[in-house]
């Protein structure tokens with residue numbers, strides 16, 4: 001069911017950061033309520049941009065604004081964001097149920113309704129029956145699905161994903177992609193998804209943001225990508 005609420009625009013206002021010798025300068029807007037594919041060559045700054053929006057990296061100058069709310073100095077845990085990152089961020093000493101439950105409540109004081117939500121989310125990603133397993137006993141794809149389950153229970157208006165389907169085999173990849181589209185239809189969240197897969201750009205996303213050399217070079221709708229064929233033609237964002 002499509003809800004009325006929609007995820008916020010994410011504005012990057014002259015956001016500058018230097019990591020070692022690499023300089024980043026991001027100016028642009030991630031469109032609210034859309035799935036945006038974040039593409040660009042290896043080392044161009046895609047993960048850094050996600051880290052800035054999530055609050056794991058702090059800009060040296062500039063502002064990050066969600067809708068009308070500035071979040072530049074907010075701690076990551078106080079930003080209305082769910083993450084599905086490559087390192088999964090699962091706690092090794094906690095079982096799967098608990099790891100997903102942490103998405104709802106950091107103190108793990110879960111109500112019966114919360115526990116029902118965790119079980120439903122695990123079933124939705126195909127991990128029912130694995131509640132007691134520790135992360136070390138899970139495959140890369142299972143950990144990725146656990147991260148997805150945690151995002152499902154959080155109900156946050158912004159979802160940041162760093163190659164969420166890369167560790168999955170083709171069948172599971174299309175199941176999880178369908179789940180993302182379903183989730184997005186239900187919540188209208190603002191989704192920013194790093195991908196190196198042109199298929200995912202065309203099938204899942206409404207918009208595309210192209211990053212190169214630490215800058216946003218282009219933000220456009222997928223339907224207008226035909227006018228920017230140079231990006232695809234030279235395969236500048238494909239994994240090499």
Ligand SMILES: Nc1ncnc2c1ncn2[C@@H]1O[C@H](COP(=O)(O)OP(=O)(O)OP(=O)(O)O)[C@@H](O)[C@H]1O
Pocket residue numbers: 019020021022040041042043044045046047048049
């Ligand atoms: N903590 C750091 N210290 C120094 N350099 C860094 C640091 N973090 C990232 N970099 C550099 O910044 C650049 C951008 O890195 P980033 O991980 O954002 O790229 P990316 O576009 O996500 O790449 P990939 O597609 O390979 O994952 C890279 O050259 C990287 O080496």
